[in-house]
Amino acid sequence: MDLLRFFTAGNVDDGKSTLIGRLLYDSNSISTDIIETLTRQSKTTGINSDIDLALLTDGLRAEREQGITIDVAYKYFTTDKRKFIIADTPGHIQYTRNMFTGASNANLAIILVDARNGITDQTKRHSILSAILGMPHVLVCINKMDLVDYSEARYTEIENDYLLFAKQLGLKDISFIPASALAGDNVVTRSDKMNWYTGPTLLNFLETIEIYETKKTEASRFQVQYVIRPQTKENHDYRGFAGKVVSGNYKKGQRVVVLPSGIETEIEKIEINQREVEVAEINRPVVLHLKDDVDVSRGNSIVPIEHLPRTEKEITATICWMDNVGFIPGQKMLLQQNSFRTKAIVKEVISKIDIHSFMELQSDGSMKLNDICKVLIKTSEPISFDSFSENRNTGGFILINENTNNTMAAGTIN
Amino acid sequence: MSKQFDYLDELEAEAIYILREVAGQFDRPALLFSGGKDSICLVHLALKAFRPGKFPFPLVHVDTGHNFPEAITYRDNLAKQLDEKLIVRYVTDTIKAKKLQDGKGKFPSRNGLQTYTLLDVIEEFEFDACIGGARRDEEKARAKERIFSVRDEFGQWDPKMQRPELWNIYNGKINKGENVRVFPISNWTELDVWNYIKREKIELPSIYFTHERECILTENGQLMNTNEFIILEADDVIVNKKVRYRTVGDMTCTAAVESEAYTVDDILVELKVAKISERGATRMDDRVSEAAMEDRKKGGYF
Numbered sequence: 001m002d003l004l005r006f007f008t009a010g011n012v013d014d015g016k017s018t019l020i021g022r023l024l025y026d027s028n029s030i031s032t033d034i035i036e037t038l039t040r041q042s043k044t045t046g047i048n049s050d051i052d053l054a055l056l057t058d059g060l061r062a063e064r065e066q067g068i069t070i071d072v073a074y075k076y077f078t079t080d081k082r083k084f085i086i087a088d089t090p091g092h093i094q095y096t097r098n099m100f101t102g103a104s105n106a107n108l109a110i111i112l113v114d115a116r117n118g119i120t121d122q123t124k125r126h127s128i129l130s131a132i133l134g135m136p137h138v139l140v141c142i143n144k145m146d147l148v149d150y151s152e153a154r155y156t157e158i159e160n161d162y163l164l165f166a167k168q169l170g171l172k173d174i175s176f177i178p179a180s181a182l183a184g185d186n187v188v189t190r191s192d193k194m195n196w197y198t199g200p201t202l203l204n205f206l207e208t209i210e211i212y213e214t215k216k217t218e219a220s221r222f223q224v225q226y227v228i229r230p231q232t233k234e235n236h237d238y239r240g241f242a243g244k245v246v247s248g249n250y251k252k253g254q255r256v257v258v259l260p261s262g263i264e265t266e267i268e269k270i271e272i273n274q275r276e277v278e279v280a281e282i283n284r285p286v287v288l289h290l291k292d293d294v295d296v297s298r299g300n301s302i303v304p305i306e307h308l309p310r311t312e313k314e315i316t317a318t319i320c321w322m323d324n325v326g327f328i329p330g331q332k333m334l335l336q337q338n339s340f341r342t343k344a345i346v347k348e349v350i351s352k353i354d355i356h357s358f359m360e361l362q363s364d365g366s367m368k369l370n371d372i373c374k375v376l377i378k379t380s381e382p383i384s385f386d387s388f389s390e391n392r393n394t395g396g397f398i399l400i401n402e403n404t405n406n407t408m409a410a411g412t413i414n
Numbered sequence: 415m416s417k418q419f420d421y422l423d424e425l426e427a428e429a430i431y432i433l434r435e436v437a438g439q440f441d442r443p444a445l446l447f448s449g450g451k452d453s454i455c456l457v458h459l460a461l462k463a464f465r466p467g468k469f470p471f472p473l474v475h476v477d478t479g480h481n482f483p484e485a486i487t488y489r490d491n492l493a494k495q496l497d498e499k500l501i502v503r504y505v506t507d508t509i510k511a512k513k514l515q516d517g518k519g520k521f522p523s524r525n526g527l528q529t530y531t532l533l534d535v536i537e538e539f540e541f542d543a544c545i546g547g548a549r550r551d552e553e554k555a556r557a558k559e560r561i562f563s564v565r566d567e568f569g570q571w572d573p574k575m576q577r578p579e580l581w582n583i584y585n586g587k588i589n590k591g592e593n594v595r596v597f598p599i600s601n602w603t604e605l606d607v608w609n610y611i612k613r614e615k616i617e618l619p620s621i622y623f624t625h626e627r628e629c630i631l632t633e634n635g636q637l638m639n640t641n642e643f644i645i646l647e648a649d650d651v652i653v654n655k656k657v658r659y660r661t662v663g664d665m666t667c668t669a670a671v672e673s674e675a676y677t678v679d680d681i682l683v684e685l686k687v688a689k690i691s692e693r694g695a696t697r698m699d700d701r702v703s704e705a706a707m708e709d710r711k712k713g714g715y716f
Binding site: 001002003070071072073074075076078082083085097098100101104105225226228229230232235238242243244246273274281282283284285298322334336337338339392393396397398400405406407410 | 423437462465554558576588
């Protein structure tokens with residue numbers, strides 16, 4: 001059984017939390033004591049008469065009071081086919097950074113559209129953010145079909161509008177499902193009111209979608225997280241580099257390069273849980289041993305000699321500013337890419353991306369909360385990377401404020 | 415190709431990755447060990463992450479004095495067997511030293527009190543990261559917490575000021591005095607934990623499996639074991655039942671469930687038909703209010 005991580009984008013008004021609630025409720029993933037609590041809460045705060053399914057995901061007091069989602073909530077359910085992790089992300093523009101958090105590890109975006117309103121600014125914003133994060137699959141769920149008389153014409157109109165808009169975004173795989181989360185149409189059970197729709201229900205779709213594995217074609221990548229050196233009598237010379245194979249694979253005897261130093265060596269031994277293996281496959285946490293006694297430390301990359309990443313001290317990237325305090329020109333910061341950290345500085349704000357049209361606008365050099373900008377960054381040590389569109393595992397980074405330690409921005413390298 | 419990489423492999427890989435990030439980013443981390451199944455899984459994952467090296471952190475237990483003796487025995491044996499450092503600090507000592515009011519009532523809970531001892535032990539050893547076995551499926555406030563959860567000098571969680579956390583990039587930068595709570599098995603569910611225990615053949619304290627026990631049948635139908643900390647009253651309904659524990663917390667606030675499960679396989683069968691959530695079935699402390707967990711976390715609790 002495999003695992004699908006997806007996120008949902010949209011406002012409470014679009015029925016997002018209701019949709020998740022419906023998915024969990026109808027797939028019997030909610031325990032009776034939780035339902036009791038919900039029923040009790042629904043009576044005092046809920047909008048609906050029986051159970052307000054939205055209350056399932058809004059876990060913070062402030063969220064329940066205001067009826068909005070502020071931060072990501074993670075929900076879990078399992079069917080016979082798959083395990084699912086849902087990141088329920090906020091739709092409001094002021095919580096864009098939280099949406100990024102929830103979306104970054106997902107393989108699928110579910111974008112909710114209210115059938116009455118069609119494509120809105122928010123739909124566009126969520127789609128653009130999905131594109132920036134390189135989402136492999138996008139599902140547009142056209143919700144509240146009950147309020148447009150389950151009209152096929154309306155559904156087709158929205159589908160066409162969306163495809164027209166999405167053309168410029170470069171999204172790889174887009175699907176559509178007409179549904180009513182409140183009434184339960186096409187979420188878990190097939191609707192008898194939309195016979196014109198022959199595609200899968202939402203759950204069906206989630207269970208059967210083939211998860212796009214960009215990683216399979218990508219060059220092998222590994223970063224050292226931690227050096228294991230027991231220094232005991234029986235393991236006196238043991239020096240293993242612990243980390244995870246984030247793409248491709250590594251073989252015993254393979255010629256590799258350590259970056260950024262550029263030293264060539266060979267993989268002498270690969271261990272998984274202290275057992276020696278011939279090949280380290282993608283996603284495995286492993287320990288690599290190198291033939292030569294070379295200088296390797298945390299944050300260094302070990303890569304195949306025939307597929308080197310770029311190693312540079314200047315990068316252009318698309319970043320989302322996430323700190324309440326705006327960008328101060330010249331401010332020193334730390335750049336972190338997985339386990340690699342270096343001092344960095346934003347040399348230039350090249351342009352600002354309009355998150356409703358995807359147009360590049362002229363920048364005035366400022367960056368405020370939730371702004372998405374193209375920037376030129378200079379690092380003090382060279383960073384080894386692939387462009388984000390080539391490899392999501394080596395092309396993403398965060399910027400940390402050296403003073404407050406806050407994560408100020410997240411970026412994808414162009 | 416080796417065997418299929420399934421969801422348990424993925425959850426395991428994520429947890430090992432997080433443990434190694436803690437080792438790489440912090441000077442003085444600790445693993446909070448309770449003797450419960452979740453922290454037992456953490457220890458198992460740490461073995462996979464760091465052997466043949468030693469753990470880059472000690473195991474730390476905040477002993478409330480109300481723990482099940484089976485869990486304490488398990489804890490001591492495990493530390494000895496692995497030859498890893500175990501630090502134990504006692505809530506009873508904190509109560510004496512700080513002149514705190516002990517838990518009151520029929521089921522005197524030390525749940526709130528253990529936060530004091532936890533914060534003290536963090537200060538004593540200057541821990542900058544504390545690894546815990548909390549899972550997001552346990553409770554709705556936990557469902558909102560980051561994997562690296564930054565706490566201020568008072569151990570407080572501020573749910574509105576959480577750092578963005580993207581991809582596999584964990585920002586553990588903090589100022590002196592602050593600490594990070596790290597939850598490597600955030601994305602595991604109760605069922606995942608049991609499936610993992612089965613696959614990895616992890617040994618557990620005996621109270622997770624069915625046994626005969628004398629219990630008080632409470633008004634709301636929960637089974638509380640009789641013990642020295644619970645005051646028996648004349649009208650208490652005492653029953654002898656075959657029970658097991660779904661979670662291992664304090665004897666004063668953890669209820670048993672009726673069970674015939676002798677093995678992990680039996681437990682998995684039981685869980686698949688269980689209608690009540692793990693905490694709902696067994697914890698009295700979460701029933702106080704809708705926001706009980708959120709409030710305790712804001713106060714420095716795990």
